[in-house]
Amino acid sequence: MPSEKTLLGNLPPDPRGFVGRQDELGWLAEKLEPGGGTRLVTLVGVGGVGKTRLALRAAERVGAVYPDGVWLVELSPVRAAGQVPLAVMEAVRLSDQSAGSVAEALGDWMSDKRLLLILDTCEHLLTDCAALVADLLAGAAGLHILVTSREPLDLPGERTLEVDPLRVTDAETLFVQRAGLVLDATARRQVADICRSLDGIPLAIELAVARLALYSLDKLHELLSDRLRSRFDVLTRDERSVDGPPRHWTLRTTIGWSHELCAPLERLLWARLSVFADTFTVGAATWVCAGGPLRADRVADVLMHLVRQSIVLRHPTDLDRFRLLDTVREYGADWLRELAEGDAVRLRHRDHYRRFAREACADWNTSRQVAWCERLLAEHANLRAAMDRALDEPASRAALEMAGTIGFLWRHCGMMRDAARCLDLVLAAEHEPGADLVRALWSRSAVAINQGDLDPACRWARRCADAAREQGDLTMIAATAYVTGSTAVLTGRTAEAIDLLSAAPRLPLGADWQGSAQLQVRIALCFAHLLNGAIDEAREVAEQARADSVRCGEQWGRPVIDGLIAQTDLARGDVETAQANARAGVVGSRLTHNTVGTALTFDWLVAAVVAGGDSRRAAGLEGISRRLWERVGRAQVNSPHLIAAREARERLLRDRLGDQAYEEAYAQGMAMPYDEGLDYALS
Numbered sequence: 001m002p003s004e005k006t007l008l009g010n011l012p013p014d015p016r017g018f019v020g021r022q023d024e025l026g027w028l029a030e031k032l033e034p035g036g037g038t039r040l041v042t043l044v045g046v047g048g049v050g051k052t053r054l055a056l057r058a059a060e061r062v063g064a065v066y067p068d069g070v071w072l073v074e075l076s077p078v079r080a081a082g083q084v085p086l087a088v089m090e091a092v093r094l095s096d097q098s099a100g101s102v103a104e105a106l107g108d109w110m111s112d113k114r115l116l117l118i119l120d121t122c123e124h125l126l127t128d129c130a131a132l133v134a135d136l137l138a139g140a141a142g143l144h145i146l147v148t149s150r151e152p153l154d155l156p157g158e159r160t161l162e163v164d165p166l167r168v169t170d171a172e173t174l175f176v177q178r179a180g181l182v183l184d185a186t187a188r189r190q191v192a193d194i195c196r197s198l199d200g201i202p203l204a205i206e207l208a209v210a211r212l213a214l215y216s217l218d219k220l221h222e223l224l225s226d227r228l229r230s231r232f233d234v235l236t237r238d239e240r241s242v243d244g245p246p247r248h249w250t251l252r253t254t255i256g257w258s259h260e261l262c263a264p265l266e267r268l269l270w271a272r273l274s275v276f277a278d279t280f281t282v283g284a285a286t287w288v289c290a291g292g293p294l295r296a297d298r299v300a301d302v303l304m305h306l307v308r309q310s311i312v313l314r315h316p317t318d319l320d321r322f323r324l325l326d327t328v329r330e331y332g333a334d335w336l337r338e339l340a341e342g343d344a345v346r347l348r349h350r351d352h353y354r355r356f357a358r359e360a361c362a363d364w365n366t367s368r369q370v371a372w373c374e375r376l377l378a379e380h381a382n383l384r385a386a387m388d389r390a391l392d393e394p395a396s397r398a399a400l401e402m403a404g405t406i407g408f409l410w411r412h413c414g415m416m417r418d419a420a421r422c423l424d425l426v427l428a429a430e431h432e433p434g435a436d437l438v439r440a441l442w443s444r445s446a447v448a449i450n451q452g453d454l455d456p457a458c459r460w461a462r463r464c465a466d467a468a469r470e471q472g473d474l475t476m477i478a479a480t481a482y483v484t485g486s487t488a489v490l491t492g493r494t495a496e497a498i499d500l501l502s503a504a505p506r507l508p509l510g511a512d513w514q515g516s517a518q519l520q521v522r523i524a525l526c527f528a529h530l531l532n533g534a535i536d537e538a539r540e541v542a543e544q545a546r547a548d549s550v551r552c553g554e555q556w557g558r559p560v561i562d563g564l565i566a567q568t569d570l571a572r573g574d575v576e577t578a579q580a581n582a583r584a585g586v587v588g589s590r591l592t593h594n595t596v597g598t599a600l601t602f603d604w605l606v607a608a609v610v611a612g613g614d615s616r617r618a619a620g621l622e623g624i625s626r627r628l629w630e631r632v633g634r635a636q637v638n639s640p641h642l643i644a645a646r647e648a649r650e651r652l653l654r655d656r657l658g659d660q661a662y663e664e665a666y667a668q669g670m671a672m673p674y675d676e677g678l679d680y681a682l683s
Contacts, residue, residue, distance in 0.1 A: 008069025008115075008673050010091060011056055012316065018057050019177065020170030021050075024161060028058035031159055032116065032144055034065060038159045039137055042147040045163035047327035048203025051148040052120050054163060059118055059146060068113035068142070069673075075129070076121040076326045077277040077381035080388050084128040086417055088117070090380075093674060094631055102417060103132055107139040109630060114142035121326055122149040130155055165200030168192065174202060178209040181217070190221040197224060203327060207258045210310035224257065255331045258311065268294050269302045270311055271339060274332035275349045278381035279321040287352045288345065321378065346389055353379070353386035354398060357405035361439075364409075365515035367553025373592050376413050383410075387422050395429035397436070403427070404440035408513050411447045412556055414595040419447045438467045438476050442517065445483035449490065450596050452634030458487045478505040479517035486524045490639045494532050501525035509548050519548060519557045526564045531641050539568040556597075559588025563601035570611055578608040583682055590678060598678075599628040603636070603646065605681060610649055615656040616665050622650065623669020624677035631674065 031041050043051045056072070063070045073091040078084060085102035094109050117136075122129040130153040133145055137157075147153060152160045166174060175191050176183060183191060198204040211220050259267060272289035273280070280288075282300050290296035303322065306312040311328060315321040324332065336342050356379065360372045376383070387406055390399040403426035410419035423444040431437050441464035448457035461483035468476040481504035488497035501524055509515040522545040529538035542565045549558040563585035569578035585601030602625055609618040625646075629635040636642035654662045672680060 008067075008071075009063060010072055010093075011060060011063070011070055012072070014053070014056065017177065018053065019174045020166050021054055021057075024054060024163070025058055025061065027161065028054075028146075029061055032058065032062045032146065034114065034142075034144070038157060039144045040133060040147070040153070040155060040158045041145075042149055042152045042158055042160045043163050044149060044152055044160050046150065046201070047330070048201050048325075049163050049165055050202040051163050053202075055118050055120065055146050055148050059116055062116070066114055066116045066144075068115040070116045070118070072118045072120060074120050075125055076329075077385075078125060079277065079385060081125075081128060083384075084125055084132050088119075088132065089417075092117075103135055106132075107136055110136060110140035110143050112142070113140065115144075117143065117145045119145060119147045122147055122153070123151055126151060126153060129153060166195075166202060166205075168195060168200065171195035171198070171200040171202075171205060175205050175209060178206060179212055187217055190217055194221055194224055203325065204255075207255065207310055210308070211258075211261065213308050223261070255328065258309065259331065259335075262309070262311070263302075263305070265294050265298065265302050266305055266309075266311075267335065268292075268339075269299065270306060270328075270332045271335040272332075272341070272345050273306075273312065273324055274329045274336055275342075275345050275385075276324070276382060277385035279315050279318075279323045279378065280382065281320055281322070284352060284382075285322070288348045291348075318378070349382070350386045350389040350398070350402075353383050354390070354402050354405075357383065357402060357409060360409055361405045361513040363511060364412075364513050365509060365519065365552050365554045366511050367555075369554050369556055370591055372409075373413055376409055377593065380415070384418060387418075391422065391425055394426050395431065399426050399429075400431050400440055401436045404436050404443055405513075407443040407447065408439060411443055411450065412516075413593045416447050416451055419443065420451070423447065433467060433470050435471065435473070435476065438464060438471060438480070439513065441467055442480060442483055445487070449483065449486050450632075452490075452638035454487060454491050454638060457483070458491070461487050474505045475507055475510070475514050475518075478507055478521065479514045482517050482520045482524055485521065485528070489524055489528050489531065492640050494528050497528040498525065498532065501528060509552055511552070515552065516554065516556065519545060519552070519554070522548070523557055523560050523564065526561070530564065530567055535568055535571040538564065542568065555588055556592045556594060559585040559592070559594070559601055560597050561585075562588065563604040566601075566604050566608055570608060575608060575612045579605065579612060582608045586678065586682060595628075595632055599625070599632050600642075602628055602678075602681065603642070607645070607649060610652065615653050616661065618649070619653050619657060619662045619665035620669035621681055622646075622653065623666040624672055624681060626666075626670055627672065627674060627677060 028041065031038050043055055045051050059070045069092070071092045073088050075084065075087055078087050085106055089102055089106055092109075094106070119129055119133070126149070129147070133147070133153060134155055136143055137145065152158060165171070172188070172191050172195050175195055181187065181191075194208060195205060198208060208220065208224060215223065259270070262270065269285075269289055273285060275288065276284070282303060285303055286296050286299040290299050294302065303312060307314060307322065312322050312324060315323060333342075336345060360376065364372065383406055387402055390396065390402045393399055403422045407419040407423045410416070423440060427440060427444060441460060445457050445460035445464050448454070448460055461480075465480045465484050468480040481501055485497045485501035485504075488494075488500055501521055504518075504521050507518065509518050522541055526538045526541040526545060529535075529541060542561055546558060546561045546565065549561060562581045566578040566581035566585065569575075569581060582601060582605035586598060586605055589597035589601050602621075606618055606621045606625055609621055636646060657665070669677065
């Protein structure tokens with residue numbers, strides 16, 4: 001077992017280098033050291049002044065003293081109230097899928113850990129951020145939190161650092177570094193003038209440097225001096241006071257100068273792009289933003305013009321995706337309101353992601369499944385924003401369709417809490433019977449099954465089955481057998497489960513969500529046979545299900561089938577094949593971000609290792625399993641059979657190793673980060 005502990009965290013790389021702020025970094029290093037006198041530090045300053053980059057650089061310096069990681073939570077895409085805890089959970093990669101409070105689940109997970117949490121861009125969520133920070137700090141003694149915001153949280157013990165603009169010399173260094181210039185005396189004076197006129201605000205300097213692609217330094221100096229002076233002159237005292245101190249309207253004026261230099265179509269696209277909650281593709285921008293003078297065939301070219309001016313940025317690792325900085329997005333949103341287009345463009349945004357989810361569900365049970373998983377993760381913030389727009393009218397047809405499709409997809413990619421939230425809000429309203437209602441009820445029941453929330457799962461399953469029978473569609477009836485049969489399996493009613501699942505109509509598997517649900521019926525039937533001790537029947541069903549999965553090309557259900565086949569291998573005494581099949585199950589579930597599937601197949605791999613006699617390794621794997629189930633939320637999805645199997649493995653390993661050796665190996669497994677633990681198990 002590896003002896004070195006990998007440093008956890010999700011800090012992004014910064015290939016551009018860092019300029020200045022050495023005093024601030026020293027102060028932060030002192031305050032962020034454990035025992036440094038405070039556990040909550042807030043960096044306060046105007047938009048664009050460099051709070052985020054300072055926070056990341058400081059965290060990078062002190063990261064080694066936090067054995068449980070340094071985690072960045074980007075809150076700018078979060079808009080709806082109550083979603084801050086969920087954003088934190090996603091950032092720390094805790095895929096807790098239980099049905100309780102998110103904040104409580106976070107507190108429980110952090111209670112014995114020493115980590116640094118960075119909450120970035122909190123100003124639009126101050127109340128929610130303050131409430132969560134207070135709760136987490138009270139329950140997790142090893143937690144330190146670094147906040148960036150335009151205002152402090154105003155909590156007891158909070159230490160604030162006002163992030164000022166760069167000193168003149170540092171601002172000049174930043175300009176020259178970004179521009180790649182070699183300066184003579186005249187050029188140096190021009191750069192100094194430009195940096196002073198921009199008040200040393202890094203974002204303003206970056207935007208000015210981008211203009212060097214179009215203008216010489218002489219021309220930039222002339223334009224910037226004239227335009228900024230004229231814009232400041234026309235700002236009235238009342239206008240200036242609205243945004244607070246001069247640095248607020250300095251930045252706004254500087255962005256306004258960049259806006260004025262944009263062509264009319266560039267300004268229009270900038271405004272419309274502000275509806276995206278996070279990154280976007282050219283295709284999404286075209287679908288959402290085209291219209292009027294901005295023809296669809298012009299969107300890509302206009303977008304590239306904005307990229308050249310640094311108004312729009314390319315994603316650092318996925319060059320097909322783009323984003324707006326928060327302050328630039330805010331300016332665009334202001335112009336969208338001025339154009340009176342906000343509602344219309346947000347509706348197009350909603351409808352684009354409504355179509356996206358519909359297409360994903362229709363194509364889910366195919367070889368494109370993994371690609372859909374990756375796209376869903378990349379579009380998570382936009383899907384959430386589109387769903388929130390639909391939830392403005394929870395009784396609408398659009399809300400019902402989107403809750404069913406997006407909820408189905410989120411359930412399969414481990415985003416149970418998002419799915420449960422939108423489905424609960426929509427299903428609380430009255431809806432006409434139909435296929436959309438069946439899919440929404442199926443998804444809600446399936447989410448509850450994964451959360452181990454079995455009483456509600458049974459209620460949703462009954463409603464789903466009733467709605468499907470009312471439709472009279474055999475494919476729907478076959479699909480709903482999964483939720484009724486699985487709830488019976490997990491609540492210990494194995495014989496009833498076998499009857500329900502065996503009675504489901506056997507139809508060819510389609511490419512859509514119903515085909516996937518029908519495959520899951522067969523998976524659940526195999527599991528029920530195993531629990532009933534009917535190994536031959538379980539093997540027959542599993543092999544048929546695997547053949548169906550291979551024909552479809554799907555990869556979400558197949559790993560679970562591999563794990564179940566491993567169980568039948570063990571029952572037949574073929575330990576080596578059992579280990580190979582269980583490893584295949586873990587690999588496949590990991591690929592599709594199926595956290596419950598990963599934890600289940602991992603437990604079946606542990607059982608195969610126990611059977612192979614490598615008891616110390618098995619004890620370490622049990623510790624890793626505990627970490628996996630922590631991410632899920634409810635160990636062994638509250639199934640009595642699965643819990644009993646885990647307890648039996650532990651008793652056997654303690655008998656073989658002795659308590660002390662077992663606990664040492666178990667603790668080593670528990671100490672491994674998620675990915676390192678999986679890599680070790682699969683090695």
